[in-house]
Amino acid sequence: MAQPTDSDTRTDGNTEYGRRPFKRSKSHFADRITADGRDGWPVEAGRYRLAVSRACPWASRAVISRRLLGLEDALSLAIADPVQDDRSWRFTLDPDGRDPVLGIRFLSEAYDAREKDYPNGVSVPAVVDVPSGKLVTNDYHRVTLDFATEWTALHRPGAPDLYPEPLRAEIDEVMAAVYRDVNNGVYRAGFATGQSEYEEACRDVFTRLELLSDRLAQRRYLVGETITEADIRLFTTLVRFDAVYHGHFKCNRFKLAEDPVLWAYTKDLYQTPGFGDTVDFHHIKQHYHRVHTGINPNGIVPLGPDMFGWLTPHYREELGGRPFGDGTPPGPVPAGEEVPPSGRP
Template sequence: MSGAGGSGGARNSPPKGNASYGHKEFKRSKSHFADRITADGRDGWPVEAGRYRLVVSRACPWAGRALIARRLLGLESAVSLAVTDPIQDDRSWRFTLDPDDRDPVLGIRFLSEAYEARETGYPGGVSVPALVDVPSGKLVTNDFQQITLDFATEWTALHREGAPDLYPEPLRDEIDTVVEGVYRDVNNGVYRAGFAADQRAYEEACRDVFRRLELTSERLSGRRYLVGDTLTEADIRLFCTLVRFDAVYHGHFKCNRWKLAEDPVLWAYARDLFQTPGFGDTIDFDHIKRHYYHVHEGINPTGIVPLGPDLDGWLTPHHREELVGRPFGDGTAPGPVPSGEEVPPSGRP
């Protein structure tokens, strides 16, 4: 897609620079800037409190992962946050939510300026999430697959007391296996369906989406979380697609065999996570809907944003606490959302 989904590009097209087509099928490319911020600084970017700024769009599911991990791990004071306007233009993600239309820390009007500072004449898409080095103004990484894993494993010295282990070593093989299928068929599958260029490609992608959702529903029918008995990276990755499913993917991307709210297990699971501190308090449904329905002019040329669905259901009882599982294990829930990072009432149920 244009902009969200770890990508960026023209308003009328799917992700430029982060996607390609073969036989009219949508394929997401690897992140161009894959440097890592690590405890030992082996890529030249050491973990350091206050040095890096996380740039996100609350519309973007891939950026949503980084928002949730940052909250759960208590990295808010260590990694500052920049939230872009949900509607980007051909110059990329804009900081029009800030005074003078500039990010107050980086001093830039468009995220593309950080990309240009890193690589002059960079020709690709400008994507979120992005970690930017504040002193130099240069992009460090836009590797949405790795950022959250590094938050969990490389930033441990700066985690809050009671932070959960989102990528526990004994479960990593199982987590990797689960998230591989979820990524291929669900996270990226909805885009393959939404941007399919012919009927065959669409039907194949749509079937993959619902086949994986049905398998995942079966997996979650007797367990509270996807892997182990606590929250992990796997839950974060699935949630970021599920929370957008009925609002945009069901109609906008034609993933309409059934709604999330029509699957009792997945709907309860998604509500359980939404009501868990660190998940729902990062979600802005207004940003989500306005981005998808405004930016994808090729899919929705009128730019009309639908009124529904009703969001009140997200706050209804889910009863998943009756299953075995503790969200934070031996740890604790994150504290209140930091001042200035709250989702406005227009984006909340």
């Protein structure tokens, strides 16, 4: 997600929205951090810092992947304030409003260190090279796949295989549909500039949700018997659905909690270590309702929905499946990265 730009056009998570038709821009900085360092950025413990917002679904993918794979000690985490100003993501949650590792007040400083006067939005997730202070990549699509496949030497013992090679073709197919109609679809609906544009996007969202509900009715996870990258990408939209997309983005044919299969599936993942313990509902609601002034000009943050249901039984274990395959759950959340009580059910 990126910062507001002006009163007519705003950017959000590699998106542009406002009075112009909705458009999601490509990641400009697409360097990869790889085991062999072929792009000039080798995998190296302690060298990089992952900058995120807990409000952003695209950044949340990276936070969940990092936690499931046990990369916390190898890749430090910078958490931005969910509410931006005209200088974009800011580190006002840290003492003196400055990231303690990078020494910067705004993520845009890392962008400027890489490319001065970069004209596009400042988005998260962003991986920054600590020694130089330069942005390495903001490629939200590729970064988690590389965590799973290029950072294996730094994975924790018992880390799951989130992108198993025999299933990659099916995972890619599922993720493409989820991205088009759900991850990106809610934004297309929420930032639509005309009735027909909105209705088309909204229909796409719910047609895909119904297909996903059918797919998940007899299987615990989207592809195979374990959690994969596909589940992470769907989860980060579903966990925000009732809190922001249903009302704020007008995706209101039904609530997530009104679909028994999708609601149980999302609760199952939420209650799985590495998923719910990264979700901050307070950050999510503050960002969407206070930053998207084109949709919510008064910045009023709704009190609801009630969060109590997230911890109720889901019974999905009756479908079988093994969340971590032959691996194990991640350990406790590292000190300083815990979601505060205000963000939990």
